[in-house]
Amino acid sequence: KGSIITGVTTDGGPVRGQALSDIGLSSTTIEIQYTTGDVQSTYVSCQVGGLPVPNTAGCLKATGTLTIAGAGTASYSYDPLMDNDNARTIQGFSTGADAKMRTCPNCPYPDFLKFFQYYGRSDYADNWITASFDGTATSFSFGNANFGSGIASERALRIETIEKGTAYMSVWMYVLREFEDALDDCQDGCIDCNDDPVHAWDEGVAFYTGSSHGTQLNSVEPGYFIYSLANKRCVDFKTCGPNGNSVQGNSYVNRRLFTLFDTGKTQLQGGQCAAARETKVAISKLMAVPLVQGVLRYAYITGPQNNRDPKSIGEGAVFAASVLPIVHACSQVDAQTIFDNMKVSSTATDFASVKTAFESHYNCMGITCEDVGGYYDEALQEYYPGANPCVTTSSSNTISRSTGGFIMSIVASLVLYSIL
Structure with missing residues (x-):
């Protein structure tokens, strides 16, 4: 929990976040919170949930590889429109x-x-x-x-x-x-x-x-x-x-x-x-x-x-x-x-x-x-x-x-x- 995780967005750019829960060797799901910025208009570019038109430009792309600080890499796949969520x-x-x-x-x-x-x-x-x-x-x-x-x-x-x-x-x-x-x-x-x-x-x-x-x-x-x-x-x-x-x-x-x-x-x-x-x-x-x-x-x-x-x-x-x-x-x-x-x-x-x-x-x-x-x-x-x-x-x-x-x-x- 709290480990820095990096990957690639749907637009091909870098994206950074942190693990929201512990990741074990047998884990099949990784929960990630995207890093947010201080400028309100651009504080995060992955906005799914709570909006009539989602913004997925800054979301992790559907399939790819994550780099987990201190733990190596992991391949993943998910649905950006279904599996991203606005927690608040x-x-x-x-x-x-x-x-x-x-x-x-x-x-x-x-x-x-x-x-x-x-x-x-x-x-x-x-x-x-x-x-x-x-x-x-x-x-x-x-x-x-x-x-x-x-x-x-x-x-x-x-x-x-x-x-x-x-x-x-x-x-x-x-x-x-x-x-x-x-x-x-x-x-x-x-x-x-x-x-x-x-x-x-x-x-x-x-x-x-x-x-x-x-x-x-x-x-x-x-x-x-x-x-x-x-x-x-x-x-x-x-x-x-x-x-x-x-x-x-x-x-x-x-x-x-x-x-x-x-x-x-x-x-x-x-x-x-x-x-x-x-x-x-x-x-x-x-x-x-x-x-x-x-x-x-x-x-x-x-x-x-x-x-x-x-x-x-x-x-x-x-x-x-x-x-x-x-x-x-x-x-x-x-x-x-x-x-x-x-x-x-x-x-x-x-x-x-x-x-x-x-x-x-x-x-x-x-x-x-x-x-x-x-x-x-x-x-x-x-x-x-x-x-x-x-x-x-x-x-x-x-x-x-x-x-x-x-x-x-x-x-x-x-x-x-x-x-x-």
């Missing part, structure tokens, strides 16, 4: 969730458990996305959607529920799974034996951010995952910038999260496992903020602004699906209120009811009025009527407000990995 896909984040988040040692993970209890199945994200693709109904305990009926069958709606379900239902939860995996491997008080937990933690940061933002701290380049969503929503809710009261710059949520990401990494490196778990709890709470903002934005668009086109209804529904289990853990009644207003089959949206249902449980969710902000009209430089942010006045009470924010000093670092 976004769909797999959800279809593998039961084994990796519910039934594994130290499981169920607390954040995942809320979603399992709400939806009644571990692969809820895949069920939502697949139903969206197929134009069929989901099969949940709560929060069902029928994508084969009425406006929910419209292509424009289903595009939104697929794209955003992929990023904010499937990937969102897998980010937290990576952090939990890091905590599972953490060894208390051991400074030199926590490389694996730190690597898993960095993977969580990478999945939160995505590869489109580069390596610059506080990047506002467009992307596809939660980091980018937080930056979009901070403009809508006037929660950008170092004080969380601007419509420009990186979101205040991202700034705080990267401080926590860095803190958690340092705690893991130092074997401070209990402290790292507290940091992970703080991270999971903040990660819900852009989802809440997404629901409120589309509740206003489909409610007071009465823009009930398929795209807007789809966006509101998928943002709600991404965060409803967290609200449900606080109040089944208020989660149902949000669902009834935001579901794909809704015929009207009462923004005030949705807003109140969320704000009543910010304390339970571990977030604040100031984290979420209010739906903001950048052109008029004022909050939309009825969409002012609330103000946190105590541990459990909120009142309406027009301005506010916090100040925090930001020191963070980011490590991204190209992962096969």
Whole structure:
């Protein structure tokens, strides 16, 4: 296991990898992991699985000879289209969730458990996305959607529920799974034996951010995952910038999260496992903020602004699906209120009811009025009527407000990995 293996690609070039398992004299199968590079666009040229059109240019050719470091050579034959496999896909984040988040040692993970209890199945994200693709109904305990009926069958709606379900239902939860995996491997008080937990933690940061933002701290380049969503929503809710009261710059949520990401990494490196778990709890709470903002934005668009086109209804529904289990853990009644207003089959949206249902449980969710902000009209430089942010006045009470924010000093670092 781990031995370097070289061969020739289907294009006639050299290819390098390593053995994924021990190779015995009687072995008839060799498992190889291709070496990956640091440049995202060319990190590996053998991509089979998870793509509609496979890329086999960099795969080992169908028949040939392998050179195994320290062991000599071996002849082989295989089917490049059948025997190469993408070991990690976004769909797999959800279809593998039961084994990796519910039934594994130290499981169920607390954040995942809320979603399992709400939806009644571990692969809820895949069920939502697949139903969206197929134009069929989901099969949940709560929060069902029928994508084969009425406006929910419209292509424009289903595009939104697929794209955003992929990023904010499937990937969102897998980010937290990576952090939990890091905590599972953490060894208390051991400074030199926590490389694996730190690597898993960095993977969580990478999945939160995505590869489109580069390596610059506080990047506002467009992307596809939660980091980018937080930056979009901070403009809508006037929660950008170092004080969380601007419509420009990186979101205040991202700034705080990267401080926590860095803190958690340092705690893991130092074997401070209990402290790292507290940091992970703080991270999971903040990660819900852009989802809440997404629901409120589309509740206003489909409610007071009465823009009930398929795209807007789809966006509101998928943002709600991404965060409803967290609200449900606080109040089944208020989660149902949000669902009834935001579901794909809704015929009207009462923004005030949705807003109140969320704000009543910010304390339970571990977030604040100031984290979420209010739906903001950048052109008029004022909050939309009825969409002012609330103000946190105590541990459990909120009142309406027009301005506010916090100040925090930001020191963070980011490590991204190209992962096969």
